[in-house]
Amino acid sequence: MPGGRLTGEDRRNIAEWLAEGLGYTEIGRRLGRPASTVMREVTRNGGPGEYGADRAQEATRDRARRRRQPPRTPAPQSADGGHGRDPQAVREFTESFTGLLAKQGLPPMVSRVLACLYTTDAGALTAAELVERLHVSPASVSHAVTWLEQQGMLRRERPPGARRERYAIDDELWLRSLLAAAQMNDVLVAESRRGAGILGAGTPAGARFESSVELLTLVNDSLRATMEEWRRRLAERAAAASGSAAASEDTV
Numbered sequence: 673m674p675g676g677r678l679t680g681e682d683r684r685n686i687a688e689w690l691a692e693g694l695g696y697t698e699i700g701r702r703l704g705r706p707a708s709t710v711m712r713e714v715t716r717n718g719g720p721g722e723y724g725a726d727r728a729q730e731a732t733r734d735r736a737r738r739r740r741q742p743p744r745t746p747a748p749q750s751a752d753g754g755h756g757r758d759p760q761a762v763r764e765f766t767e768s769f770t771g772l773l774a775k776q777g778l779p780p781m782v783s784r785v786l787a788c789l790y791t792t793d794a795g796a797l798t799a800a801e802l803v804e805r806l807h808v809s810p811a812s813v814s815h816a817v818t819w820l821e822q823q824g825m826l827r828r829e830r831p832p833g834a835r836r837e838r839y840a841i842d843d844e845l846w847l848r849s850l851l852a853a854a855q856m857n858d859v860l861v862a863e864s865r866r867g868a869g870i871l872g873a874g875t876p877a878g879a880r881f882e883s884s885v886e887l888l889t890l891v892n893d894s895l896r897a898t899m900e901e902w903r904r905r906l907a908e909r910a911a912a913a914s915g916s917a918a919a920s921e922d923t924v
Contacts, residue, residue, distance in 0.1 A: 678705075678713060678732075683725040686710060690720050715779055718815060727815070734809045755793075766791050781808070785816040786825065789841050796829065796840035824848045843906070847899060854895045857888045864888070 678686075682703055689699045696714070700707040714720055717728040766787050773783035784806055789797060797805070802813045817839045820826035825845055828837050864884040871878035 678709075680725065680729050683713070683728050686713065687723055687725040687728075690714065690723055716781075718819065719779070722815075722819070727811075730811065731815075734812065762791065779816070779819065781812050781816045782819050784808075785813060785839075786820060786841070789826070789839065790845075794840075795842065796838040798836045798838050800836070802839070824852070847902060850895055850899055854892050854899075857892045857895075861885050861888045861892070 682705075685703065686699055689702065694702075696707040696710045700710045703710065713728065714723050717723055717731055769790070770783045770787040773786055774780055778786065785802060788802060788805055789795060799810060799813050799817070802808075802817075803810055806813070817826060820839075821828065825848065826839050826841055829840050830837050861884075864881040868878045868881035868885065871881065873879065873882050
């Protein structure tokens with residue numbers, strides 16, 4: 673009923689209507705629900721391109737079971753060797769960083785997995801380690817790492833002799849994110865130029881698109897210059913590290 677919990681039938685309808693290309697507002701109207709309810713349901717279960725009714729229903733059951741369970745003490749972060757860190761401060765920072773990622777638009781579970789990986793020294797954990805640290809189901813971890821992998825924010829690796837895959841991030845995480853933003857801006861620039869031509873650059877609507885082209889082009893120029901500078905710095909650091917290693921070998 674409107675305002676109550678979404679049912680399995682509701683979720684099957686959402687999946688079907690998403691596949692037909694309907695927006696959240698129209699889906700909400702058909703269900704008799706606010707569009708925001710539909711948006712939250714889809715976002716927390718993989719997004720428009722990955723939403724599945726059965727998977728969303730199972731994830732909802734998992735969340736309900738976890739809410740009924742007593743809270744557990746967070747697992748100690750001993751896998752990173754400690755380094756004299758205050759465990760409580762580390763946990764508080766991780767929670768804060770998770771919230772920041774969520775505010776940037778990442779789904780909640782994706783934010784938790786990314787923050788967990790980012791605050792480990794190795795920058796890599798197995799699925800079992802993520803489940804243990806986050807106290808979530810293996811399915812939740814699987815959906816989150818699949819989302820991150822599709823966005824180019826995570827990679828799978830299997831160290832020699834290891835039986836399990838690890839999910840890893842690296843120093844180019846935000847570089848790839850900036851590159852994706854620049855590529856999207858390129859698309860917007862091209863479409864805005866087309867809009868200005870169709871509407872007429874001398875009209876208010878056409879001028880609005882021309883202004884968008886100018887701003888987005890400026891942003892992209894800055895982004896690409898920043899990325900090139902960052903690559904140069906990384907290359908210099910790698911060269912310096914290689915030179916230090918070679919000097920150490922010569923003195924042995």
